[in-house]
Amino acid sequence: MHETRDLLDPETRSDSVLQVIRALMCRSGLRTELARRTGLSIASVSTAVQKLLDDGIAHGGKKEPVALLPAQGVAVGIQVGTRQVTVAARLPHWPRDQVRLLPLAQGLRDGGAWIDAAAVAVADLVGSIGRGPGDIATMGLAVPWSVDPRDLTPSPPAPWFAAPDLHRRLSARFGPVKVVVDADARLGALNEQTYHHPFETLLYVEIAEHVLGGLVIGPRMLRGALGRAGSIGHHSVEPVGLDCWCGKRGCLERYISVPAVLEGMYVSTRARGEEPPASIGDLIERARNGDPDCRWALIAAARKLARALRESAVTLETQAVVLGGPLAPGLRLVAADCEQELRRSPWTRHMELRFAQPDAAAHGALILGLIGHLR
Ligand SMILES: [Zn+2]
Numbered sequence: 464m465h466e467t468r469d470l471l472d473p474e475t476r477s478d479s480v481l482q483v484i485r486a487l488m489c490r491s492g493l494r495t496e497l498a499r500r501t502g503l504s505i506a507s508v509s510t511a512v513q514k515l516l517d518d519g520i521a522h523g524g525k526k527e528p529v530a531l532l533p534a535q536g537v538a539v540g541i542q543v544g545t546r547q548v549t550v551a552a553r554l555p556h557w558p559r560d561q562v563r564l565l566p567l568a569q570g571l572r573d574g575g576a577w578i579d580a581a582a583v584a585v586a587d588l589v590g591s592i593g594r595g596p597g598d599i600a601t602m603g604l605a606v607p608w609s610v611d612p613r614d615l616t617p618s619p620p621a622p623w624f625a626a627p628d629l630h631r632r633l634s635a636r637f638g639p640v641k642v643v644v645d646a647d648a649r650l651g652a653l654n655e656q657t658y659h660h661p662f663e664t665l666l667y668v669e670i671a672e673h674v675l676g677g678l679v680i681g682p683r684m685l686r687g688a689l690g691r692a693g694s695i696g697h698h699s700v701e702p703v704g705l706d707c708w709c710g711k712r713g714c715l716e717r718y719i720s721v722p723a724v725l726e727g728m729y730v731s732t733r734a735r736g737e738e739p740p741a742s743i744g745d746l747i748e749r750a751r752n753g754d755p756d757c758r759w760a761l762i763a764a765a766r767k768l769a770r771a772l773r774e775s776a777v778t779l780e781t782q783a784v785v786l787g788g789p790l791a792p793g794l795r796l797v798a799a800d801c802e803q804e805l806r807r808s809p810w811t812r813h814m815e816l817r818f819a820q821p822d823a824a825a826h827g828a829l830i831l832g833l834i835g836h837l838r
Contacts, residue, residue, distance in 0.1 A: 465520055467536025467555050467600035471833075479503055483511040484531070487521060488538070488555035488833045489657050491530035499682055500657075531556040536600025537589050539640075540829025541581055541633070542647055542822070544607055545672040546570040548577050549825040552588040555600075555833065559658055562829065563588045564822050571607075571626070582636055602640050603831030604630050605647040605824040607673045609690045615644055618690045621673065622708045643831050648693065650827025651787045651819055652677030653684060653837065657830055662783040662815070666775070668695055668768070669824060670790040674716040678779070684837050696720075698771035715771045719764040721789055728760050747793040761793045762800045769804035769811070776810045787819035794818070 469475070470484050482501045486492070492500070498508045512529050515521040523529035533556050540551040548567040553559075565584045569577040586596060606629060611618035616627040626632075630644035645653075652667035656679045665679040674696030678685040685692045696716035697709050704713025717723055721743045728746060732739040740746035740757065750757035772784055786794055794801060795818045805811040820826075831837065 465532065465534045467534045467538070470520065470534060470555075471601070471835075477511075479507045480511045480514055483508060483515065484520070485834045487515075487529060487531045488534075489830050490559070491523070491528045493526075493528050497529065502682060535594070535598060537592055537594050537598050538829050538833050539585055539589075539599055539602045540605070540650075540825050540827070540832060541585075541602065542605040542650070542825040542828055543577060543581075543629070544570050544647070545572050548581050548584075549822050550581055550584040550588060551822065551825040551829045552585065552592060553829065554592060554594075559826065562826060563591055564825065566822070575632070578632060578636055581633075585637070599637060599640050601832035602633070602637060602642045603650070603828035603833075604633060604642050604644040605650040605828040605831075606644060607647050607669070607671060607675065609646045609675065609694065610644055611690045612686060613689075619709060643836055645828075645831055645837055646675055646677065646690070647671075647824040647827075648675035648787075649677035649684060649686070649837060650831055651785065651823040652679050652693075652827070653830055654823045654827035655679065655785050655819070656682075656684065658826075664779055664782045665785065666693060666695065666772075666779070666781045666783070667785045667787060667819070667823075669788040670719060670768075670786065670794075671721055671788040674720050680779075686837060695771055695775055698774055700767045700770045715767060718767045719790065724760055724764055724790065724793075727763075728757065731756060743789050743793065747796065750793060750796055758797065761797045764790065765794050765797045765801035766804050768794070769801050772805065772814065773808045773811050776808075776814060781811075781814055783815040783817060785817045785819050785823075787821070787823045789821075791818050791821075 486497050486500050494508050498505045521529050521531050537552050542549045547570050550565045551562050553562045567580050569580050608617040608621045630642040634642040648667050648669040667677040669675050676693035676695035678693035697714045699713040700715050701713030705717040707714035707717050729739040746757050750761055805814050
């Protein structure tokens with residue numbers, strides 16, 4: 464059985480062979496599909512695949528999908544949020560539906576304690592795959608802020624919890640494993656791009672304590688020189704609205720982030736002498752059970768989001784929007800209202816609205832670990 468770290472060693476393989484190995488670790492596929500995902504020519508992919516077949520690293524006929532043969536080391540992805548962490552692990556030759564996942568009820572607000580909990584979760588998952596602590600080959604980390612590609616610092620620095628050295632602290636914890644890091648929304652977008660991506664322009668929006676976007680344009684992820692491309696959370700939806708920490712006014716994040724939605728409900732329910740929802744899950748559950756105020760809070764958030772999507776679509780011609788994060792299940796309840804809002808404008812009339820699995824960014828982090836970095 465091949466060792467995952469050896470397969471990914473840039474010293475021993477040509478660039479095109481390495482690119483094809485990385486693509487196969489993300490997902491097996493036909494040669495044409497591998498060419499599309501790597502950006503290599505069909506001829507280069509075919510040459511690289513033949514080398515992998517000859518070396519007993521992959522298998523697959525000319526007209527069949529090419530797949531990696533079993534490898535030893537485990538790929539790990541970790542998504543850290545303010546209140547929760549999700550750990551994902553799989554072997555590189557396993558398909559997506561075999562990923563082992565473990566959600567943890569700790570996050571950045573708990574200081575460094577989440578790192579200990581994540582380390583235990585990683586060990587548990589690696590053990591459940593039949594591997595040991597020394598078998599962790601790659602690790603990707605999804606963080607709730609944009610990451611500056613030059614020095615991996617938060618970009619711009621958010622006022623809460625942002626820790627520029629998080630990936631280094633995690634690296635120190637896991638020994639020789641290099642941890643690669645990027646914004647959760649970009650990694651949600653990477654998950655979409657890898658597993659279900661028929662769109663020319665796709666915007667992934669993560670809505671939690673923050674609101675971040677990740678952009679896929681054609682076969683490429685768009686990062687921006689400072690890592691801020693797709694920052695939909697700071698589109699102004701109220702010209703004379705609430706001040707935002709970023710220095711602008713009326714930013715989307717001030718209205719549809721989880722704390723903003725809960726705060727709005729707190730005021731209105733307290734005014735009626737009722738108990739406000741304790742969490743966003745509680746609010747969504749009440750809306751699902753017919754509570755008109757909770758449903759209205761979600762509709763108001765959906766309309767604000769639609770407004771920002773309309774504005775951004777004028778420049779980007781966004782074809783599909785994928786919503787992820789803790790508010791997404793609530794927005795799914797009122798998807799018809801959001802779609803109605805989008806249909807009102809010629810700029811968003813054809814926009815497809817989709818909803819991500821709750822662990823999309825953790826899957827994306829696992830893929831990031833395998834590919835090393837995002838272009
Ligand atoms: Zn802002």
